[in-house]
Amino acid sequence: MYLSFFNLTEMPFSLTPNTQFYCALEPHNEALKVLLSALSMSEGFIKVTGEVGTGKTLICRKLINHLEDNYVVVYLPNPYLTPDELRWAVAAELGLELAPEQDQQTLSQSIEKRLLTLSQEGKKVVMIVDEAQCFSWEALEALRLLTNLETEQKKLLQVVLFGQPELDTKLANPQVRQLRQRIGFSYQLRPMTAAEVDYYINHRLRRAGAQSPLFSPRLNHHIARACRGIPRLVNTVCHKALLLAYGEGQTALNKRYIRAAIADTEDCYAPTSMRRWWLFAVLSATVLGVAAIWLWRQVL
Ligand SMILES: Nc1ncnc2c1ncn2[C@@H]1O[C@H](COP(=O)(O)OP(=O)(O)O)[C@@H](O)[C@H]1O
Ligand SMILES: [Mg+2]
Incomplete structure (x- = not known):
């Protein structure tokens, strides 16, 4: 596509959560730190929440890469599972080869x-669930x-839940208060600040082989505002702008390219059209005000 045109070696703004493109920003780094220290303290449940597109799956993958050899990972990327399917998935991830007619007990x-x-x-088993709100x-x-299983000294299974804010709503329900009370550590991923978006865009471009920044700081600022600091939206807008x-x-x-890319991206906030709405609202209010004063004078 545009790789050779912009002298790039890889697509800089692909939507795949590729750890090679990881940009060490404060929220993502902090989330990783919280996860690694909570796991080392053998906490039962750990939770990371964040809006769609803020980088949860990427952190999930970074965490798996970071874990040392004494960890056994049970990774559940798709939690649309019945309790039976959940146990079968855990068994499969633990390398158990069982006959399918096995009863649940x-x-x-x-x-x-x-x-x-x-x-x-001497192994520690950690279950990592993405999209846990499902x-x-x-x-x-x-x-x-499953996490009730423990020896006298320690838990046999630790769980990390990654989810959208709906996960918190779900966990607030009294039905799951026992599980909620076991969550020892939580982290909420925030969107990027404008300065972080600027750094993020340049980092991804450099990682993709760019020799110089393709977007000016002013354009990056514009993108940051329109995308509300959400990395996935930033990727989409930058990719579309490069295409244009x-x-x-x-x-x-x-x-012009940035505006068009923003206008073409769902969930982006388009400052120009918002400004138009404001102008329309202010003008309407003025006209109505003048009309009201005129009417008032006629009556008096
Ligand atoms: N710190 C980061 N460094 C590099 N890319 C990031 C970072 N955070 C998010 N991204 C990118 O943003 C996009 C959305 O991230 P993803 O993990 O899929 O979000 P979520 O799972 O929260 O919906 C992916 O392309 C991902 O690579
Ligand atoms: Mg995800």
Whole structure:
């Protein structure tokens, strides 16, 4: 596409949460720090929430890469599971090869046995769930029961939940108060500040082989505002702006491309159209005010 045109070696704004493009920003770094220290303290449940597109899946992957060899990871990227499916998924991730006709009780016992063996071998098992807001009440309860398994000294299973803000709403429900009370550490990912967006865009471009910044600080500021600091929206807008410039054979990006990319991206806040609405509202209020005064004078 536009790679050779802009002298890039890779797509700079792909939507895939690729850890090679990880940009060490304060919220993401802090989230990782909280996760790693909570895991080292053997906390039962740890939770990370953030709006759509703020970088949860990327942190999930970074965390998995960071964990040392003594960790066994049970990764659940898709929590649309019944309690039975959840236990089967955990068994599969733990490397258990069981006959499909296995009843649920035997399945639970096999999982417990495997967790005990791993613990005796000095391994720590951590279950990492992405999109945890999608868990059903029944699956959440099955998850809690799995984490009941412990020896006299320690838990056999730690759980990290990543989810959208709806996860907090779900966990506020009295139905899951037992699980909620077990959450030892939480972290809420915030969107990027304007300065972070500027750094983020340049970092991704450099990582993709750019020799010089393609977007000026002013354009980055404009993008930051329109995207409310959400990394996924920033990626989409930057990619579209590069496409538009490429389409017109321009290597220098300008505000026209950014505006068009923003207007074409759902969920972006378009400052110009908002300004138009404000202008319309102010003008209407003035006209109405003048009309009211005129009427008042006529009556008097
Ligand atoms: N710190 C970061 N460094 C580099 N890319 C990031 C960072 N945070 C988010 N992104 C990028 O933003 C996009 C959305 O991130 P993702 O993890 O899919 O969000 P979420 O899971 O919260 O919806 C991905 O392309 C991801 O690579
Ligand atoms: Mg995600």
